[in-house]
Amino acid sequence: MPILTGHARLAGIIGWPVAHSRSPRLHGFWLERHAIDGAYVPLAVRPEDFATAVRGLAAAGFAGANVTLPHKRAAFALCDTVEASAQRAGAVNTLVFHNGRITGSSTDGWGFLANLRAHGVNPVAGPVLLLGAGGAARAIAAALLEEGVAVTVANRTPDHANALAADLPALRVLPWEQRNEALPDHALLVNATLLGMQGHPPLEIDLDDAPQTLAVADIVYVPLQTPLLADATARGLQAVEGLGMLLYQAVPGFRAWFGVEPQVDGALRRFVAADLLPG
């Protein structure tokens, strides 16, 4: 931890719980790399204290904060200005405090697209089949639709997919059971469910009929190599891991709070990944 001066820039991540968050490690890496007079700290805030805590951080001179579960919707309601990205995602994960005003944005969709492009996958190459209708799926669907690409969502609970489509009318809905036969019509498959995550069963999907041009992205990053990605790789399909999305979604916040454009590269990836390995 460097010695801070009285001019230090401050930011952090607000969650409940927050101890599992990798964001302090990620932002800490960039702060050290750029020798910035600043700090990024974990902020464990109970839901009932959220508004008080955010206003307090702004009053105390913080530059802003990330917001994680369970506060993403509460953050949306608290902002003076909500950027288009957050309007589309229906949630806020990045707060910037400036002149007593709170501006909120959602960087998950941007991070997802940036990670795809970093892997050489063009998000608008063709229709996208998106599995899941939770918070992350919503941000991804909104970002893809904004790019002008056709997106079909399939989710275990149809009501959740329909609710998403009600908010994002361009979204098509497919029954969860039809995900396999839909694969040949798509250029990109995205897993935005919990399936494949440590402690959860793997995603059941049959890539036998997948075209060789299909790219497969998983946003689960624990483990780094999910069963879905291993299967896609074994079949010679382009596979995009989820850690990159986590790294890229942090870029806009860091730039806004600390005034430096940070890079996502192999050194950062290795540093954050080292904390994800079992044991």
Ligand SMILES: NC(=O)c1ccc[n+]([C@@H]2O[C@H](COP(=O)([O-])OP(=O)(O)OC[C@H]3O[C@@H](n4cnc5c(N)ncnc54)[C@H](OP(=O)(O)O)[C@@H]3O)[C@@H](O)[C@H]2O)c1
């Ligand atoms: N890489 C990144 O930067 C990043 C960012 C955000 C999230 N994530 C990861 O993305 C995943 C989803 O996060 P989230 O915040 O969107 O979670 P969420 O809001 O809780 O949504 C969970 C989704 O998973 C589905 N699901 C859960 N169990 C299932 C099962 N047994 N079978 C089929 N579907 C199931 C849910 O379907 P129902 O609607 O039927 O319940 C829902 O669509 C997590 O693994 C998270 O770690 C990664």
